[in-house]
Amino acid sequence: MRVLIAGAGRLGTQIAQVLSAARNDVTLVEYDDDRVAELDGLNQVRLLTGDACDPGTLERAGALACDLVIATTGRDEDNLVIALLAKGRFGVARVAARVNDAENAWLFDERWGVDVAVPAATPLISLIEEATGATDTVALLRLSKAGVEVIETAITARSRAAGRTLGEIQLPAGTVVATVVRDGRPTVPGPGVRLLPGDELLLVSHEATEREIHAAFQ
Structure with missing residues (x-):
C-alpha cells in the first residue's frame, strides 16, 4: 500500500x-x-x-x-x-x-x-x-496467529513507572518491551532506559492482558 x-x-x-x-x-x-x-x-x-x-x-x-x-x-x-x-x-x-x-x-x-x-x-x-x-x-501490531499481542501504554507524570528504569519494572510473564518512543523517535529498550513522562511503550506479550501490563506501569 x-x-x-x-x-x-x-x-x-x-x-x-x-x-x-x-x-x-x-x-x-x-x-x-x-x-x-x-x-x-x-x-x-x-x-x-x-x-x-x-x-x-x-x-x-x-x-x-x-x-x-x-x-x-x-x-x-x-x-x-x-x-x-x-x-x-x-x-x-x-x-x-x-x-x-x-x-x-x-x-x-x-x-x-x-x-x-x-x-x-x-x-x-x-x-x-x-x-x-x-x-x-x-500485522506487525496484531500477531494473533501466533497468539501474540502488542499493547501500547503511555507514561504520565502520575505513572508509577515515571522516573524508574525499565530494569526496575516487574513485567508480567511472557512480556517484553519492544520499543520506547520518546519525542517521536524509538529508543532501544535496554534495562537502563529511564522512563519519562510522555514516553510511549509498545510491549509484546503472549500471556499478559492489557490490564496487567498497564498495572505494571500505571
Whole structure:
C-alpha cells in the first residue's frame, strides 16, 4: 500500500514507522527543515520537505498514486485542506485526518474529503487500524496467529513507572518491551532506559492482558 503522511510530529512519525515496518510504501511530508533533518535516516520512510497544503507538494510526494493519505499536523485547518486536496484533486481512495480540537470535529466529514476522522487522543494502534481500514495491514501490531499481542501504554507524570528504569519494572510473564518512543523517535529498550513522562511503550506479550501490563506501569 502507498501511504502519504502529512506532518512529521510525534504522531505522524510513529504512524510512518509502523506502516513502513509492515512493508508499506510510506512518504512523510514536513514543512520544517530542522524536523526533517532530525528524522534523516528514518528506516524505510521517504522524507519530503514542503507544505502539504500546497498541491504541488502533494503531487511531488506521490499523491496521484497513493492508496491512503493521513493528515496529522497540529492544525485542524491544515488537515482539512490536505484532506480536501487529497480526495478532490488527487482522487485518493482513503483519507484520514487528525482532529486536534474536538469543537472542530463536525467539519471532518465527506464534504472535506475525510473518510476517517481521528480524535487526537486515539491510541496509536487503533488509529492505524481505523485509518487503513484493515487490521491485517498492520500485522506487525496484531500477531494473533501466533497468539501474540502488542499493547501500547503511555507514561504520565502520575505513572508509577515515571522516573524508574525499565530494569526496575516487574513485567508480567511472557512480556517484553519492544520499543520506547520518546519525542517521536524509538529508543532501544535496554534495562537502563529511564522512563519519562510522555514516553510511549509498545510491549509484546503472549500471556499478559492489557490490564496487567498497564498495572505494571500505571
